Amino acid sequence: MITSHTKEAKLNRSFSHAPLLTATEMRAAEQAAMAGGGVTGLDLMERAGAGVVAAALAEWPDLEEGAQRAVVLCGPGNNGGDGFVIARLLHARGWRVDVFLLGDAERLPPDARHNFLRWQEIGQVDPLTDDALDRFAGAEGVALVVDALFGTGLTRPFLDLGAVRGRLAAWQAAAQPRIVAVDVPSGLCSDSGRYLGHDDSAALDTAIKADLTVSFHSAKPGHYLAQGPEGCGKLVVCDIGLDRAEAPTWLAQAPLAGRLSKAGPSHKYAHGHAVVLSGPPGKGGAARLAARGALRVGAGLVTVGCPLRAVAEHAGRLDAIMVHGLDGTAGLAEMLEDMRYTGLCLGPGLGLGPATGELVRTALAARRGTVLDADALSRFQRDPAVLFGMLHEACVLTPHMGEFARLFPDLAEQLRAEATRGPAFSKVDACRAAAARAGCVVLLKGRDTVIAAPDGQVAIHAAAYERAAPWLATAGAGDVLAGMICGLLARGVDPLGAAVTAAWLHVEAARSYGPGLIAEDLPEALPRVFRGMGL
Ligand SMILES: NC(=O)C1=CN([C@@H]2O[C@H](COP(=O)(O)OP(=O)(O)OC[C@H]3O[C@@H](n4cnc5c(N)ncnc54)[C@H](OP(=O)(O)O)[C@@H]3O)[C@@H](O)[C@H]2O)[C@@H](O)CC1
Numbered sequence: 001m002i003t004s005h006t007k008e009a010k011l012n013r014s015f016s017h018a019p020l021l022t023a024t025e026m027r028a029a030e031q032a033a034m035a036g037g038g039v040t041g042l043d044l045m046e047r048a049g050a051g052v053v054a055a056a057l058a059e060w061p062d063l064e065e066g067a068q069r070a071v072v073l074c075g076p077g078n079n080g081g082d083g084f085v086i087a088r089l090l091h092a093r094g095w096r097v098d099v100f101l102l103g104d105a106e107r108l109p110p111d112a113r114h115n116f117l118r119w120q121e122i123g124q125v126d127p128l129t130d131d132a133l134d135r136f137a138g139a140e141g142v143a144l145v146v147d148a149l150f151g152t153g154l155t156r157p158f159l160d161l162g163a164v165r166g167r168l169a170a171w172q173a174a175a176q177p178r179i180v181a182v183d184v185p186s187g188l189c190s191d192s193g194r195y196l197g198h199d200d201s202a203a204l205d206t207a208i209k210a211d212l213t214v215s216f217h218s219a220k221p222g223h224y225l226a227q228g229p230e231g232c233g234k235l236v237v238c239d240i241g242l243d244r245a246e247a248p249t250w251l252a253q254a255p256l257a258g259r260l261s262k263a264g265p266s267h268k269y270a271h272g273h274a275v276v277l278s279g280p281p282g283k284g285g286a287a288r289l290a291a292r293g294a295l296r297v298g299a300g301l302v303t304v305g306c307p308l309r310a311v312a313e314h315a316g317r318l319d320a321i322m323v324h325g326l327d328g329t330a331g332l333a334e335m336l337e338d339m340r341y342t343g344l345c346l347g348p349g350l351g352l353g354p355a356t357g358e359l360v361r362t363a364l365a366a367r368r369g370t371v372l373d374a375d376a377l378s379r380f381q382r383d384p385a386v387l388f389g390m391l392h393e394a395c396v397l398t399p400h401m402g403e404f405a406r407l408f409p410d411l412a413e414q415l416r417a418e419a420t421r422g423p424a425f426s427k428v429d430a431c432r433a434a435a436a437r438a439g440c441v442v443l444l445k446g447r448d449t450v451i452a453a454p455d456g457q458v459a460i461h462a463a464a465y466e467r468a469a470p471w472l473a474t475a476g477a478g479d480v481l482a483g484m485i486c487g488l489l490a491r492g493v494d495p496l497g498a499a500v501t502a503a504w505l506h507v508e509a510a511r512s513y514g515p516g517l518i519a520e521d522l523p524e525a526l527p528r529v530f531r532g533m534g535l
């Protein structure tokens, strides 16, 4: 676990962020608090239960009106313990509450057992069987179902509970009670956002999906990765009084405005000079998109470097962006002798031929901040070790999942394999291992973009919940992202900071533009995003 003050300070300079705790880290935070003597497990469970009730009532104010009816499904661990607290607190508000237990009450862990016994002083607990669920699946007037079956302790698929899932799904469709999940929707692995025992693509058809998920202390990676956001519905994190914990995995949030400001020296060279390499004539659109991204993100100057025969095409399409005809790799090497070129971007539309490999080699030898994307990655599919041998710490790789699989086939295979045990192998695990192997920052694109540095720091940047940006799934959007990272590198931002900041701005630009967005619009939406940040 990274706890070094220096590392946190470095992150703090780049962007705001919130730690995301794995199940193991969450348990450690709880143990540390209890060992400190200031709090007991029962205190934490009580706060957790109260937090769920408060969040549900805040989300659905109509639940405050009159006596309501709830069904609470409790599991065999402390997630179930939270469920017994919730049942008691709802009962205290005058609700009618039916409680079901999956598993053996004698084997509940101590705090959960304590709350089970307290509930038994109030009402009965029925075993969670198919019959019991059938009795409720069509029941009138159930306003709220509390899913407290499994939380961070999910170790294996609960296939025997297919019946629960099926009935909840039917229930959701028919009677439409609100479903609030305690910590995570049961079956979802809180480290990976994957439903254990399911094919990832079909999991959401059969899984427990919540309308609201209430987690404790800090969000978990699984709330943002893979199926997490769809499974959770909406996410609320409630404070249960634990100290802020350090963690190597973070949720990327808004970049610090000061970081992007152009206040200070007004000379254009003070903000760096980005170079985007382009492929042959007719294939230059991707490079132009990247170049526009680099310019709008604030690089002082941007040049498209292209084969001599592509100069006319680019010159006809570009104004503020310069065009530099290159005579092969020798031309690039010569150009890069000028140290005023501070950031490079290779890949978009570059082509998969041998020339691309040579351009990458030459660019990396110049040791500038360098983004490698698209063809610059795929070109090394046959022997990724050749690429890894040339990379340096100022590089950022920006693969989508397909390109990632070409460079890191073993990691992609692990991610593709069905998740059968919790905690499951996650996109964070895969990206962290890839960054360590490559020796540079790796940004693995997706709705759940994961950005890993070789020292183990990982930022998740999720276009989910209130930051969903479905219009971003459009041709060329990735080229603009690569260009934006390049522009920030050119401006002197560190590779991790550049990747995280660009990922955030990219989604924000898409959100600010909205429906109908195409890749060309992304750079043009940046000024509005910057104004919104107070720049
Ligand atoms: N940490 C904190 O600070 C706080 C934690 N809090 C709450 O505690 C929750 C974590 O509790 P937890 O560790 O007891 O785990 P939980 O998810 O209840 O399940 C474990 C049980 O399920 C079993 N089991 C697993 N998979 C199974 C399967 N497929 N099918 C059947 N059984 C299966 C597993 O069995 P085992 O693997 O041991 O054989 C074990 O018996 C957390 O999510 C939060 O809600 C709050 O109170 C606030 C403070």
Ligand SMILES: [K+]
Pocket: 079, 147, 148, 149, 150, 151, 181, 182, 183, 184, 185, 186
């Ligand atoms: K749960």
